[in-house]
Amino acid sequence: xxxxxxxxxxxxxxxxxxxxxxxxxxxxxxxxxxxxxxxxxxxxxxxxxxxxxxxxxxxxxxxxxxxxxxxxxxxxxxxxxxxxxxxxxxxxxxxxxxxxxxxxxxxxxxxxxxxxxxxxxxxxxxxxxxxxxxxxxxxxxxxxxxxxxxxxxxxxxxxxxxxxxxxxxxxxxxxxxxxxxxxxxxxxxxxxxxxxxxxxxxxxxxxxxxxxxxxxxxxxxxxxxxxxxxxxxxxxxxxxxxxxxxxxxxxxxxxxxxxxxxxxxxxxxxxxxxxxxxxxxxxxxxxxxxxxxxxxxxxxxxxxxxxx
Amino acid sequence: xxxxxxxxxxxxxxxxxxxxxxxxxxxxxxxxxxxxxxxxxxxxxxxxxxxxxxxxxxxxxxxxxxxxxxxxxxxxxxxxxxxxxxxxxxxxxxxxxxxxxxxxxxxxxxxxxxxxxxxxxxxxxxxxxxxxxxxxxxxxxxxxxxxxxxxxxxxxxxxxxxxxxxxxxxxxxxxxxxxxxxxxxxxxxxxxxxxxxxxxxxxxxxxxxxxxxxxxxxxxxxxxxxxxxxxxxxxxxxxxxxxxxxxxxxxxxxxxxxxxxxxxxxxxxxxxxxxxxxxxxxxxxxxxxxxxxxxxxxxxxxxxxxxxxxxxxxxxxxxxxxxxxxxxxxxxxxxxxxxxxxxxxxxxxxxxxxxxxxxxxxxxxxxxxxxxxxxxxxxxxxxxxxxxxxxxxxxxxxxxxxxxxxxxxxxxxxxxxxxxxxxxxxxxxxx
Numbered sequence: 001x002x003x004x005x006x007x008x009x010x011x012x013x014x015x016x017x018x019x020x021x022x023x024x025x026x027x028x029x030x031x032x033x034x035x036x037x038x039x040x041x042x043x044x045x046x047x048x049x050x051x052x053x054x055x056x057x058x059x060x061x062x063x064x065x066x067x068x069x070x071x072x073x074x075x076x077x078x079x080x081x082x083x084x085x086x087x088x089x090x091x092x093x094x095x096x097x098x099x100x101x102x103x104x105x106x107x108x109x110x111x112x113x114x115x116x117x118x119x120x121x122x123x124x125x126x127x128x129x130x131x132x133x134x135x136x137x138x139x140x141x142x143x144x145x146x147x148x149x150x151x152x153x154x155x156x157x158x159x160x161x162x163x164x165x166x167x168x169x170x171x172x173x174x175x176x177x178x179x180x181x182x183x184x185x186x187x188x189x190x191x192x193x194x195x196x197x198x199x200x201x202x203x204x205x206x207x208x209x210x211x212x213x214x215x216x217x218x219x220x221x222x223x224x225x226x227x228x229x230x231x232x233x234x235x236x237x238x239x240x241x242x243x244x245x246x247x248x249x250x251x252x253x254x255x256x257x258x259x260x261x262x263x264x265x266x267x268x269x270x271x272x273x274x275x276x277x278x279x280x281x282x283x284x285x286x287x288x289x290x291x292x293x294x295x296x297x298x299x300x301x302x303x304x305x306x307x308x
Numbered sequence: 309x310x311x312x313x314x315x316x317x318x319x320x321x322x323x324x325x326x327x328x329x330x331x332x333x334x335x336x337x338x339x340x341x342x343x344x345x346x347x348x349x350x351x352x353x354x355x356x357x358x359x360x361x362x363x364x365x366x367x368x369x370x371x372x373x374x375x376x377x378x379x380x381x382x383x384x385x386x387x388x389x390x391x392x393x394x395x396x397x398x399x400x401x402x403x404x405x406x407x408x409x410x411x412x413x414x415x416x417x418x419x420x421x422x423x424x425x426x427x428x429x430x431x432x433x434x435x436x437x438x439x440x441x442x443x444x445x446x447x448x449x450x451x452x453x454x455x456x457x458x459x460x461x462x463x464x465x466x467x468x469x470x471x472x473x474x475x476x477x478x479x480x481x482x483x484x485x486x487x488x489x490x491x492x493x494x495x496x497x498x499x500x501x502x503x504x505x506x507x508x509x510x511x512x513x514x515x516x517x518x519x520x521x522x523x524x525x526x527x528x529x530x531x532x533x534x535x536x537x538x539x540x541x542x543x544x545x546x547x548x549x550x551x552x553x554x555x556x557x558x559x560x561x562x563x564x565x566x567x568x569x570x571x572x573x574x575x576x577x578x579x580x581x582x583x584x585x586x587x588x589x590x591x592x593x594x595x596x597x598x599x600x601x602x603x604x605x606x607x608x609x610x611x612x613x614x615x616x617x618x619x620x621x622x623x624x625x626x627x628x629x630x631x632x633x634x635x636x637x638x639x640x641x642x643x644x645x646x647x648x649x650x651x652x653x654x655x656x657x658x659x660x661x662x663x664x665x666x667x668x669x670x671x672x673x674x675x676x677x678x679x680x681x682x683x684x685x686x687x688x689x690x691x692x693x694x695x696x697x698x699x700x701x702x703x704x705x706x707x708x709x710x711x712x713x714x715x716x717x718x719x720x721x722x723x724x725x726x727x728x729x730x731x732x733x734x735x736x737x738x739x
Contacts, residue, residue, distance in 0.1 A: 038503075056329055082325065087326060097580070105449055111714065113673075116666075116712030132342070136437060142454075278521075281518055282515050285511035285515055
């Protein structure tokens, strides 16, 4: 009996770990969608680039002989955030801003093009083989009997929780307290009106892309250190999952993205543990379809009023 | 110029940030350790040149724009080449007939390889036209179109393998099955808004691929299914007794069939089966073109476009939103099934690898490149995309990079496509 419970707890821990990084990526989708009503298809690629830059920073510092872990982690995090947010900014500038206000399909298609471009850009620079890195932070705590199944909580998982919680708190404070955050909320409510009232909407939209990209880079750094592997094509599936999480929680809503991410992560790890690893993606998409069927706005989404 | 300076500097720095880590540094394995390597000197030179170019173009933005406006011709270049409005119908018909004759003659003038490529182009024409109904006309973004294509291909492969059914029986079954899948998927999700639809169809495409990969006992898993027979042609036979036989184009016919060269007593020609497949594809593509052409002019076709333009207006006029969307989705899926069966027959071997998300993107790119809703545009784009893919095999590294870039630039510069859709309209003659 104890073993069954421990096994379940283990899956829960794994699920929440993955889920919280999904949530970090999902925020990028949900913020952009909340403000301009468009899906940023190239967001998964931003995450992938974040992982690459984090790996570069870590191996670069190892070559310089720096071994102080917090410093390594901090530098990796900041450099990947810097590069990824530049990508986020550039994506908005190139693939979204010239197309704003037209047919809704058009920016979506240009974003798909952007995503293909970025994947192959990275492949060109870094090669198409997997890049593996040995784990920087190892060890953890174990619970359970010495001779039976032990549930374990590794340090890296704890780090993921802590960093996710900090990022989410900072984001929530930023959105609710700062001047820019207030502008963001105003633009999300009514872009035209906000513009009339003197808010620089271009700036607000650009900054949502940048913030989303920075959070994706945080997720990229964390997941990169957790899995230890990256290639140029991991962004696609991660982006898809994160988008599913955003829709699940109610697109446009930031707490929804967090909730959706966690639900998705836990569902996935439970499916993988109790059912089959191959079908975990099938189950998460089926979950998405079910939620959309019964609650088209997602769990925490607000119903959209159709305006004429 | 002065006021552009800070922004120009900023963009130059951003360019450096975007390119230096990704192109200028390379992660490589050295034993068990991961190390960073620098790129070649020329790479750095290019990166700095690119940054300088961005800096200068932003600095002299106004002058550049003015220069561009002076050079740029007014209106669409292609539109200028087109004949005037009133003669366009006639010109279109003549053009079509010429094209058709050329298409029939292709296999007899070119080699086997080109006939094969032309068959692929025709498959993409069918796919493009099918997706055009969904995306171009009904305005529903379907990112999992490849799933229906896979259903068609696998249904032909499986039916011929397990039940020995012929191509001509499997073709409608494949289309029907794909349509059923489209209907079943569309039924729950079409009530959703467009963006949700995109993601759910994308997920559906992935689900189908994962299923094909994992249902090993049925689909052969990642290895796929091989030995798919080529289409046969039924023919009246008088000699021993009056009956219908299936002609095959291989050297030796399977049991119950007769080989073409034996039937007519001509020497065996191995390129014949490619030519015949091409001609079958041509006929199927023509059928598709005619059906879609008629559909667009039917009330349901008008309703698709009306719904795309203004959903609320349509509903207040009493159109059933779900039924219309569902019909577009189902019919589009049926054509994908059609093309899928043909693809299975052409390849002779199919595996889940042929039905990845990227395939959906290519079909979508065909529709977008040709001009959403424009039939002739989609056909031209399908041929162009297949040709470009074949011709650019040598530059494999840069092919997809360019593909993505073209997609973005196309959306920025001419989102209505190469040959924009011409709406049917009436014009009063001015005296």
